[in-house]
Amino acid sequence: MANNGENQQNQAGRHQEVGHKSLLQSDALYQYILETSVYPREPESMKELRELTAKHPWNIMTTSADEGQFLNMLLKLINAKNTMEIGVYTGYSLLATALALPEDGKILAMDINRENYELGLPVIQKAGVAHKIDFREGPALPVLDQMIQDGKYHGSFDFIFVDADKDNYLNYHKRLIELVKVGGVIGYDNTLWNGSVVAPPDAPLRKYVRYYRDFVLELNKALAADPRIEICMLPVGDGITICRRLN
Numbered sequence: 107m108a109n110n111g112e113n114q115q116n117q118a119g120r121h122q123e124v125g126h127k128s129l130l131q132s133d134a135l136y137q138y139i140l141e142t143s144v145y146p147r148e149p150e151s152m153k154e155l156r157e158l159t160a161k162h163p164w165n166i167m168t169t170s171a172d173e174g175q176f177l178n179m180l181l182k183l184i185n186a187k188n189t190m191e192i193g194v195y196t197g198y199s200l201l202a203t204a205l206a207l208p209e210d211g212k213i214l215a216m217d218i219n220r221e222n223y224e225l226g227l228p229v230i231q232k233a234g235v236a237h238k239i240d241f242r243e244g245p246a247l248p249v250l251d252q253m254i255q256d257g258k259y260h261g262s263f264d265f266i267f268v269d270a271d272k273d274n275y276l277n278y279h280k281r282l283i284e285l286v287k288v289g290g291v292i293g294y295d296n297t298l299w300n301g302s303v304v305a306p307p308d309a310p311l312r313k314y315v316r317y318y319r320d321f322v323l324e325l326n327k328a329l330a331a332d333p334r335i336e337i338c339m340l341p342v343g344d345g346i347t348i349c350r351r352l353n
C-alpha cells in the first residue's frame with residue numbers, strides 16, 4: 107500500500123493528466139455533468155461568450171460553465187441585487203451574475219485589464235444586461251479602501267465574487283467582510299488551486315501554481331478560523347469557498 111505522501115503525489119499527478127480544470131478526477135464524469143445539466147440549460151449569450159473566450163490565449167483563466175451555472179443559481183437563491191466582482195477577464199462569471207440579477211440589480215466589476223472585458227462586452231450588451239455593470243479598470247484594493255473610507259458602503263453588498271490575484275485574497279477579505287451585508291455572501295474562487303493544496307512540497311507544479319499555492323493555503327486556514335463567517339468549500343471548478351457573514 108502506498109504511504110500518504112505517495113498517495114498525495116499520485117493524486118496530484120493524476121489530476122494533471124485529465125483534460126479539464128475541474129477537480130473531478132474523471133473526464134467522463136465531468137463531461138457527463140456538462141452535457142447533461144450545464145450545456146442544455148446554458149443561456150445562448152453565455153455559450154457565445156464561452157466560445158469567444160475559448161479562442162483567447164489566456165482562456166485557462168475563464169470561469170467554467172458548471173461554475174457559471176452554480177453562481178447564477180446561488181445569486182437567484184439569495185435574491186442578490188447589489189453585487190461586486192473582482193477579476194472579470196472576458197466576463198463569463200460577470201454575465202452569469204448579470205443574468206441572475208433583477209433589472210435594477212448592480213455589479214461593481216473590477217479588473218486591471220479593460221481590453222479583455224471589452225472583448226466580451228458586445229455579448230453582454232446583446233444580452234441586454236450591460237446597464238447593470240459598473241466596470242472599473244485598475245487594481246481592486248484601492249477601490250475597496252476608498253469605499254471603506256467613504257463609510258456609506260458598509261454592509262451594502264449581497265454578494266461578492268473574488269476571482270483575481272490570489273496573493274491579495276486575505277487583503278480583500280479584511281475589507282470585504284465590512285462591505286458585505288450581514289447574511290450576505292462572499293465567494294472566493296480557486297481555493298483548491300489545481301488540486302495543489304494537497305501536493306507534497308516537491309511535487310512538479312507549474313511555476314505560477316507553486317507561487318500562489320502558499321497564499322491559497324493561508325487563505326483557507328484563515329477562512330476556516332474566522333468566527334465572523336460560516337463557510338462551505340465546494341469542489342466546483344477549481345474550488346470555490348462560499349462565506350456567509352454572521353455579524
Ligand SMILES: C[S@@+](CC[C@H](N)C(=O)[O-])C[C@H]1O[C@@H](n2cnc3c(N)ncnc32)[C@H](O)[C@@H]1O
Pocket residue numbers: 167168169192193194195196197198199200216217218219222244245246247269270271274
Ligand atoms: C481568473 S481571471 C477572472 C476570470 C473571470 N471571473 C471569468 O469568469 O472569466 C483573473 C482576473 O483578475 C484580474 N486581476 C489580477 N490582479 C487584479 C487586481 N489587483 N485587481 C483587479 N483585477 C485583477 C486579471 O486581470 C484577470 O482578468
